[in-house]
Amino acid sequence: MKPKLTFRTVAMWLILAATALFLVNAFLSDPALFIQQVINGLAQGAIFALVALGYTMVYGIIELINFAHGDVYMVGAFIGLTIASLLGASEKSDSTHSIITLALMFITAPVICATLNVTIERLAYRPLRNAPRIAALITAIGMSFMLEQVGLWWAGIPSDVLSYFGGSAATPKAFPALIPKINLLANTGININLAPKQVFALAMAIPLMIALRLFVQRTRLGKAMRSTAQNRDAARLMGINIDGVISLTFLLGGALAGVGGVAGGLYFEGVQWNMGFDMGLKAFTAAVLGGIGNITGAMLGGFFIGLVSALSDQYLAGQWTRAVVFGLLVLVLVFKPTGLLGTGVQQKA
Amino acid sequence: MVRQWNVNRIGQQLAKHWKLVIIGILIAIYPFIDSFLQQISNYAVGGYTGSLVTVLMYAMLALGLNIVVGYAGLLDLGYAAFFAIGAYAMTLLTTPHPPWGVGFPFPINYFWIAMLLAAMIAMISGVVLGSPTIPLRGDYLAIVTLGFGEIVPVLFRNLTCVTIPFLNINCLDLTAGERGVSLIALPTIPGIGTFNKIDLAPWYWLALLIILAAIFFNRRLEDSRLGRAWMAMREDEEAAASMGVDIVRTKLLAFAMGAAFSGFAGAYFASYIQAVFPSSFDFTVSVTVLCAVVLGGSGNPYGAILGGVMVAGIDRIGLTLLTGAAHNLGQFIPFLSGVDFNLWRYGLYGLALAIVMLVRPEGLIPSQARAREFHEGEELEDISGIAAAEETLQREGEAG
Numbered sequence: 001m002k003p004k005l006t007f008r009t010v011a012m013w014l015i016l017a018a019t020a021l022f023l024v025n026a027f028l029s030d031p032a033l034f035i036q037q038v039i040n041g042l043a044q045g046a047i048f049a050l051v052a053l054g055y056t057m058v059y060g061i062i063e064l065i066n067f068a069h070g071d072v073y074m075v076g077a078f079i080g081l082t083i084a085s086l087l088g089a090s091e092k093s094d095s096t097h098s099i100i101t102l103a104l105m106f107i108t109a110p111v112i113c114a115t116l117n118v119t120i121e122r123l124a125y126r127p128l129r130n131a132p133r134i135a136a137l138i139t140a141i142g143m144s145f146m147l148e149q150v151g152l153w154w155a156g157i158p159s160d161v162l163s164y165f166g167g168s169a170a171t172p173k174a175f176p177a178l179i180p181k182i183n184l185l186a187n188t189g190i191n192i193n194l195a196p197k198q199v200f201a202l203a204m205a206i207p208l209m210i211a212l213r214l215f216v217q218r219t220r221l222g223k224a225m226r227s228t229a230q231n232r233d234a235a236r237l238m239g240i241n242i243d244g245v246i247s248l249t250f251l252l253g254g255a256l257a258g259v260g261g262v263a264g265g266l267y268f269e270g271v272q273w274n275m276g277f278d279m280g281l282k283a284f285t286a287a288v289l290g291g292i293g294n295i296t297g298a299m300l301g302g303f304f305i306g307l308v309s310a311l312s313d314q315y316l317a318g319q320w321t322r323a324v325v326f327g328l329l330v331l332v333l334v335f336k337p338t339g340l341l342g343t344g345v346q347q348k349a
Numbered sequence: 350m351v352r353q354w355n356v357n358r359i360g361q362q363l364a365k366h367w368k369l370v371i372i373g374i375l376i377a378i379y380p381f382i383d384s385f386l387q388q389i390s391n392y393a394v395g396g397y398t399g400s401l402v403t404v405l406m407y408a409m410l411a412l413g414l415n416i417v418v419g420y421a422g423l424l425d426l427g428y429a430a431f432f433a434i435g436a437y438a439m440t441l442l443t444t445p446h447p448p449w450g451v452g453f454p455f456p457i458n459y460f461w462i463a464m465l466l467a468a469m470i471a472m473i474s475g476v477v478l479g480s481p482t483i484p485l486r487g488d489y490l491a492i493v494t495l496g497f498g499e500i501v502p503v504l505f506r507n508l509t510c511v512t513i514p515f516l517n518i519n520c521l522d523l524t525a526g527e528r529g530v531s532l533i534a535l536p537t538i539p540g541i542g543t544f545n546k547i548d549l550a551p552w553y554w555l556a557l558l559i560i561l562a563a564i565f566f567n568r569r570l571e572d573s574r575l576g577r578a579w580m581a582m583r584e585d586e587e588a589a590a591s592m593g594v595d596i597v598r599t600k601l602l603a604f605a606m607g608a609a610f611s612g613f614a615g616a617y618f619a620s621y622i623q624a625v626f627p628s629s630f631d632f633t634v635s636v637t638v639l640c641a642v643v644l645g646g647s648g649n650p651y652g653a654i655l656g657g658v659m660v661a662g663i664d665r666i667g668l669t670l671l672t673g674a675a676h677n678l679g680q681f682i683p684f685l686s687g688v689d690f691n692l693w694r695y696g697l698y699g700l701a702l703a704i705v706m707l708v709r710p711e712g713l714i715p716s717q718a719r720a721r722e723f724h725e726g727e728e729l730e731d732i733s734g735i736a737a738a739e740e741t742l743q744r745e746g747e748a749g
Contacts, residue, residue: 133487133488134418135711139702139703141702142701142702145696145702146696147699149694152692277632281495281632285492285496319503320507322503323499323500326500329492329493330496330497333485333492334482334493337489
């Protein structure tokens with residue numbers, strides 16, 4: 001069928017053409033700078049994508065915007081910070097010390113975050129599964145606030161963990177840079193700075209995403225997840241344990257948010273009690289951009305948002321990035337409400 | 350039919366609802382009670398009028414959002430955008446020192462006109478921001494409104510150097526960015542005087558008046574043709590459209606009305622605070638107002654007020670009172686003497702939201718129609734709708 005030439009399509013193509021022109025111009029005027037921003041964008045996009053996966057899986061299966069998910073990410077970052085300070089690891093630690101600390105962080109944070117996410121689902125969302133969706137949404141906002149309170153109390157350093165009665169720990173905390181700060185391309189003559197933490201973020205995220213995709217597409221449990229997302233009642237009639245599958249979804253999402261939290265702490269070199277809110281908004285935007293409920297879409301959406309943020313930081317101005325990201329979200333939803341990869345899923349009111 | 354105003358009948362109604370009448374009188378004379386409390390307790394208790402003004406402002410916002418979320422069923426996560434637009438409109442229209450230099454030459458008693466203008470500007474922006482969302486529903490709508498709610502404060506923060514080559518405008522500061530704008534017109538009542546920041550009682554009464562007007566509008570809208578169209582759209586958009594409801598017009602009117610209320614509240618807020626900053630209008634405001642509407646009971650103006658008063662009141666007054674009580678108890682339980690519940694704000698607030706939703710998903714005082722919808726499955730024995738019909742008849746009997 002020939003697509004109709006409406007105002008909508010014309011406007012869409014005009015916007016796309018203008019963006020493409022802008023990017024080509026940016027690339028031609030300074031290729032190294034452009035590639036640098038692309039690397040920055042992909043690295044932070046990997047972290048957005050890890051968090052976005054949790055949003056998209058939960059939305060796909062119970063149609064809830066899990067507002068608390070960004071705060072689970074924040075808890076993950078705090079767990080990483082606490083382990084680092086428990087083990088006394090810092091920038092100056094030798095490589096064995098750093099590697100052990102990193103390994104412990106990446107085991108503990110996902111486990112605790114997964115448990116936390118499953119507990120939240122069990123206590124707060126499951127009783128409301130058949131209630132109107134706005135009730136579950138408000139409960140999710142409530143959970144988000146409660147986790148932020150935990151972040152406010154949590155100074156990250158053991159001696160301060162229990163100091164909450166007297167004061168709060170609202171100040172941002174530095175995350176020890178356990179990954180050496182060097183330039184991997186220093187001696188190659190290329191004028192691009194490739195930091196090990198950027199490689200690390202990508203090397204952490206991409207295998208996990210591939211594993212998740214394989215899990216969902218190839219295993220029996222993955223099949224159960226997909227069928228539950230498609231039609232919960234039919235899946236139940238087919239003998240699928242719905243509660244178990246939903247718990248599993250929250251478990252996977254929480255674990256990925258935990259990994260994302262530690263990776264984000266290492267990448268952005270800081271943690272703060274309300275960092276989950278901003279990350280949540282960006283990751284959710286990524287999930288919607290990719291087509292909510294679509295796992296591959298969330299990954300691509302994450303990278304896309306990362307790229308857009310980095311390019312906007314460089315070529316527009318840092319203070320406009322937020323508006324650019326959300327403007328993009330609005331444009332995508334207005335022109336293609338199902339997201340970039342979304343199939344023609346019926347919008348449920 | 351014109352309603353007959355029968356003095357006798359009004360008297361009967363007042364006698365029937367005597368509890369409400371007493372509560373109403375107490376609310377109306379609260380500033381006097383407050384100063385009395387302060388005097389007898391030697392300023393240990395009281396002094397809440399200022400906080401109550403803020404609480405009432407949230408009630409105003411909740412009444413506005415009740416139209417959008419409660420009546421029309423459009424989940425709006427960016428309501429603070431219109432609040433910001435109203436506040437900035439009020440500010441930039443009335444301040445003698447706007448960021449671009451010279452203010453608009455307007456008479457002293459300009460507050461009321463500016464307030465109406467602010468509401469109108471907010472209303473227009475409601476239509477503008479609402480129009481791209483017409484084809485969207487449910488969560489998609491929520492996300493787009495969230496996007497707008499995030500973009501608008503960024504605009505106010507960053508529009509500090511606007512250059513338009515064609516109009517010969519060079520680096521015009523529109524909003525003063527993070528520095529904010531201060532000195533905003535105060536309400537003036539001709540022959541009585543101007544409001545000030547020392548005596549807060551007039552602010553309190555003005556807020557009460559606005560809320561009364563808002564309740565009146567809410568109630569009238571609820572029973573109007575438009576209100577019924579909203580509710581039909583809320584229940585089933587396709588069915589409403591096929592019954593002849595103009596979805597585009599109905600949706601835009603919901604956004605416009607909601608935004609106008611928000612603009613009113615914004616104008617009032619700007620004048621009361623006497624300074625606006627972009628950071629006053631972030632996502633927290635949108636979420637707080639939405640929580641107020643849902644917590645109180647979506648679709649019921651009284652529920653919205655209750656929700657607004659609870660959500661803001663616990664924050665502004667409740668936590669301080671609770672801390673004071675804990676410190677008094679600290680004489681007996683040493684553990685409590687160092688507690689400051691104001692630091693527990695997020696946790697307690699989140700817990701309260703979750704508990705209310707788990708116990709009463711329909712909100713504390715929902716409208717009767719909505720309460721029935723929320724418990725649809727539980728009323729299987731009433732398939733014929735006899736009870737509902739009886740209830741309607743009874744209500745009609747009372748009304749007519």
